Amino acid sequence: MSTGVQPARGEASVWSRVRGFATRALRLELRIYASIGRLITRRPAIPAGGAGFSYHRPVLTVLIIFIVLSAVEIPIIDLIVHQWPAVRIGFLVLGIWGLTWMIGFLGAFLMRPHTVGPDGIQAREGLEIDVPLSWADVASVAPARRVDEPKTPRVTETDDGATLSLRMQNETNIEIELERPIRVELPGRAPKGGVHEVTRVRLWADDPKAFLASVRTHLGAYTA
Template identity: 50%
Template sequence: MTAVVVPRRTGRQLVAHLARRAIAMEIGVWQSLHRFLFRRPRVPAGAVAFTYHRAVLPLIVTFIVLSVLELVVVDLVVHRWPVVRVPLLVLGIWGVTWMLGFLAALVTRPHSVGPDGIHARYSTDVDVALPWSAITAVTRRLDTRAEKAPRLTRDAAGAVTLHLWMQDRTNVDVELDQPVSVRLPEGTTTVHRIGLFADDPAAFLAAVRQHC
């Protein structure tokens, strides 16, 4: 498989893209925190949710704890200099909040299987609605990412696969009968297959069989 080449942007286009990306991520963080606090996961009515964040949960929690400790230590060191303390305190709190929001995004935006089809997700970046009419097969298949392979790859026949890597792995393949347009941070593309990671792939496939 080869990587799908994303069209190169001019300097101005790149700056605009990064600005839009930063704004979207910031909005996504706060929306995710709101959903988490009010227990409103993004799951369609009648669908069953399937998490994918358990593998990275210890790592994210470790980063959050270390960031909080760092925030306290730095505040103790610079508390005599308000001009330095206040900006560092604001920046530190924002950093901790951002990581909490990232974790909340993973938790509140799970994959789902329901009457209308499958929703494949990754945080606030990817949300792909796959109707049953577009799906050929859903199989359990472990795929390990080699040498930081990209999210989009193309096989010899020209079919594009979207890999929703989690800890460099996917364990469920969704083969499509017809290509689906997918909106990604790097742009909109058409994919023919999606590899995703589910914490409980057996339960995921059992839910799929109830609708197929």
């Protein structure tokens, strides 16, 4: 005899996913405009006393090409559909929104750099990923260039724990060993997203020497 429990659970699961998707979409939209605001005012998200280190160089050309194509697309489509006002307005709004989104996405890479400061390291990527690592969590930071296979997951399991890799074009050049496993939350649902425990963080810095020099300065001050 059916109790009706399973359909109710299934419906709750669907609505939970819809709410999660809507919340993430809204958060992304707000961060797009926040990134544009920071870009206009030239105020990168760097904590007081800290230094920012860019990681956008490997993808900058691709992002600029997408922005240019998005801008060129607007008048071309407008010319094609200009005789249908309703369609024209719809495509115009969609085109401007898409161009704004691409500019904000680029702004996130430019205005949300990795940071090294008195409290530790913030490892970032684009709009959503921000992993704070306090100096108490950090065992060592070293140069370690690595190229992974395309589509390798951000979190990979090894015999000595899990590694979070914030790659640019499949590459990382800094490796941060942690004193103990820490919990990090990644965008999306498991297994790619969600909460993971990691013992190592790999990232890409456009200027790894400057990044490491700043780490030595702040880590030395912390341990003194």
